[in-house]
Amino acid sequence: MKFLFLFLFLVALTGCEKINEIFLEEDLLQRPPAKRCADCHAEIYKAWKESRHAKAWISEHFKQESENYSKLKCLPCHAPHQVDPLEKPLLRVERRHEGVNCVACHFKEETKAMHGPYKVWSPPHPSKEDKNYTKSEICAGCHRKTYKEWKLARVQTTCQQCHMKVKDITWIMDKFPFLLFHTRKPLHDHTFPAGKATPKDLKTFLTEEGLKIVNVGIPHNLPTADQGNPKLYIIAEVYYQNGKKRVIRKILSPQSNTALRYLEPYNIKIPKYEEVEKVVLKIYRRLAWKKERELILVDELKPFKLAEK
Ligand code: HEC
Numbered sequence: 011m012k013f014l015f016l017f018l019f020l021v022a023l024t025g026c027e028k029i030n031e032i033f034l035e036e037d038l039l040q041r042p043p044a045k046r047c048a049d050c051h052a053e054i055y056k057a058w059k060e061s062r063h064a065k066a067w068i069s070e071h072f073k074q075e076s077e078n079y080s081k082l083k084c085l086p087c088h089a090p091h092q093v094d095p096l097e098k099p100l101l102r103v104e105r106r107h108e109g110v111n112c113v114a115c116h117f118k119e120e121t122k123a124m125h126g127p128y129k130v131w132s133p134p135h136p137s138k139e140d141k142n143y144t145k146s147e148i149c150a151g152c153h154r155k156t157y158k159e160w161k162l163a164r165v166q167t168t169c170q171q172c173h174m175k176v177k178d179i180t181w182i183m184d185k186f187p188f189l190l191f192h193t194r195k196p197l198h199d200h201t202f203p204a205g206k207a208t209p210k211d212l213k214t215f216l217t218e219e220g221l222k223i224v225n226v227g228i229p230h231n232l233p234t235a236d237q238g239n240p241k242l243y244i245i246a247e248v249y250y251q252n253g254k255k256r257v258i259r260k261i262l263s264p265q266s267n268t269a270l271r272y273l274e275p276y277n278i279k280i281p282k283y284e285e286v287e288k289v290v291l292k293i294y295r296r297l298a299w300k301k302e303r304e305l306i307l308v309d310e311l312k313p314f315k316l317a318e319k
């Protein structure tokens with residue numbers, strides 16, 4: 011508390027400019043380890059640490075696929091130096107094990123400041139309000155294919171609105187007592203969750219042409235990937251009036267160019283449609299970095315028939 015009074019006294023005495031100089035923590039502008047940011051952004055650090063961005067370099071799978079980091083063209087997006095809208099990043103020199111880290115996404119060499127969505131007063135390091143942070147373009151340099159798909163979908167919803175939702179209105183710097191000098195602001199989810207499609211995101215129906223599945227909810231391919239190999243498993247059990255059953259399986263993936271495009275129906279032919287009693291449809295997904303499949307939807311569909319007399 012004593013410190014707080016001293017601080018207030020200093021502000022009164024010298025004004026904000028001087029305070030910025032006194033409280034500037036020089037090392038924050040020298041690309042420190044991500045852990046250093048946790049001194050004042052503990053909540054955000056904890057979230058990021060759980061994210062796939064923090065695992066982008068140490069991922070066993072990435073290590074294998076990049077042949078133990080020997081394929082140089084694979085490295086920049088998994089350990090970027092600086093993130094700029096739409097631009098493919100350059101490879102970082104220091105602390106590659108941190109993957110896509112705080113400094114890469116926020117610190118700019120040109121301004122020697124942390125760029126972010128807000129206009130803030132941040133004595134420990136200069137900050138700059140930069141509205142690019144609220145736009146999909148900031149993700150586009152690395153998520154290149156997904157961004158192209160999103161662009162084609164022509165929706166207003168940004169990547170951040172689904173993958174960095176507002177978690178709380180609270181202090182974005184959480185170091186006591188200094189947080190008392192700041193207002194509460196929307197805190198965005200730095201775990202960057204992939205999310206999961208829900209039955210509402212998929213429209214399914216039976217027609218004479220077959221079973222149709224349409225991605226109506228996710229404004230990029232399902233699944234989507236630049237380099238990873240996520241999959242969608244479709245299992246359709248077709249029950250016929252004569253008691254016979256047939257199982258149709260499809261595996262969709264970005265790698266085989268079969269992923270469900272936004273609003274574009276995907277068709278599965280059903281043999282002997284006239285004799286179909288019902289179709290039980292199950293859809294599972296597997297994220298690129300996971301072993302297990304997860305169920306997205308179970309549905310029972312009946313062929314449309316004119317009312318019988
Ligand atoms: C000693 C405390 C302290 C440390 C350490 C610190 N920051 Fe900050 N940071 C602040 C304060 C204070 C604010 C302003 C908070 C507010 O006004 O609500 C801030 C705001 C920010 C913002 C928001 C900028 C904007 O304009 O929207 C970003 C981004 C940021 N910091 C990144 C970092 C990164 C990255 C690190 C680690 C390299 C870091 N900070 C380390 C104190 C700190």
Ligand code: HEC
Nearest residue numbers: 062065066069087088090093149152169173202203204297
């Ligand atoms: C510097 C490159 C880079 C930038 C910029 C970037 N990402 Fe990523 N992102 C990656 C990499 C690499 C991975 C995969 C990490 C891994 O799993 O090994 C990833 C993973 C993800 C995942 C997890 C996918 C899954 O299967 O769980 C989400 C969600 C994501 N990013 C969203 C975003 C959003 C939203 C933005 C913009 C705010 C963004 N990313 C900006 C490189 C980047």
Ligand code: HEC
Nearest residue numbers: 047051054055058110111112115127143144170182197198
């Ligand atoms: C993949 C890029 C990326 C990484 C990695 C990242 N951030 Fe952010 N950060 C963003 C974006 C984008 C926003 C703005 C989101 C919005 O306004 O929609 C943001 C917002 C912020 C803010 C403002 C408060 C908020 O939640 O909007 C702070 C402070 C911040 N980040 C600090 C950090 C720190 C500290 C780390 C590391 C522990 C970090 N960020 C890692 C992209 C990133």
Ligand code: HEC
Nearest residue numbers: 153156157160167168169172204205206207233234240295
């Ligand atoms: C309307 C919400 C929404 C928007 C906007 C959106 N996504 Fe997604 N995204 C999702 C959902 C839901 C999933 C999970 C799909 C599933 O079940 O596997 C997903 C999955 C992903 C994945 C994981 C890969 C996979 O397995 O499918 C990445 C990476 C990703 N999105 C990146 C982005 C980027 C980059 C943008 C912006 C260009 C973006 N998303 C825009 C909802 C959204």
Ligand code: HEC
Nearest residue numbers: 069071072075076083084087152153235236237238298299
């Ligand atoms: C342009 C940026 C970029 C480059 C270059 C890049 N990646 Fe990635 N990588 C990503 C992004 C973004 C993701 C997140 C999920 C997705 O979209 O596939 C990712 C995810 C992955 C994943 C799945 C996540 C995991 O950890 O299991 C693997 C494996 C991977 N990349 C391997 C590679 C390999 C191998 C190369 C070189 C041939 C490479 N990457 C080059 C951006 C890039």
